[in-house]
Amino acid sequence: AKFTHPIMKSALAFIRTHIVNRKILIHCNKGQSRSPSIGLIYLAQTENIPNNSYQDAREEFLKIYPTYLPGKGIELYLQNQWKYILEL
Template structure:
């Protein structure tokens, strides 16, 4: 688990299970379908029912649970889901909570969400170029290694993310 900005941490499933889940004062973005989204909605099939109101995002108290997998196709990543994660992070930080954004391995989904947050909501990363933002972000979080589908989603939506107020 690495702190990439004041009270904003990026990590993996173990960071949540063995550290954060046992402490007060934390908000968590679970950026992984398995096991957290599956547990929250209780589905046993391959995927969540598409007509479920929490198909993309489930909120349980101080936890935001995303139905997100590392797919090679950028269309698998819903901008509205990532926008909700960004809003949740901002809301939680404004309440003085520490925030952990984690996925299973801490390499692709969680650092990508943190990168977008830092570029769109702070002055920590440059907004003009995804490549420049990534270069700076890697100095903060060396494990950043986005899978092709998510990287392409970010590239396609970079201007929209960074122009958001």
């Protein structure tokens, strides 16, 4: 979480700032873990998917983005820090 948290915070702040006037593309190398996780967090924060737990959010997000396959580190971060992440 030491390195992941500041990156997520920065990415989400960017999205919130710029999504008002334009579409936002979130990307990473494979589009399976990091970038979809940022999208999942944003949708959970804006209550476009359930956000009472990471598991609930993940389940709903998979309906939107079925190729979501978070790496171990990202998944542990989301599971362990979920409530804190929603406040970013």
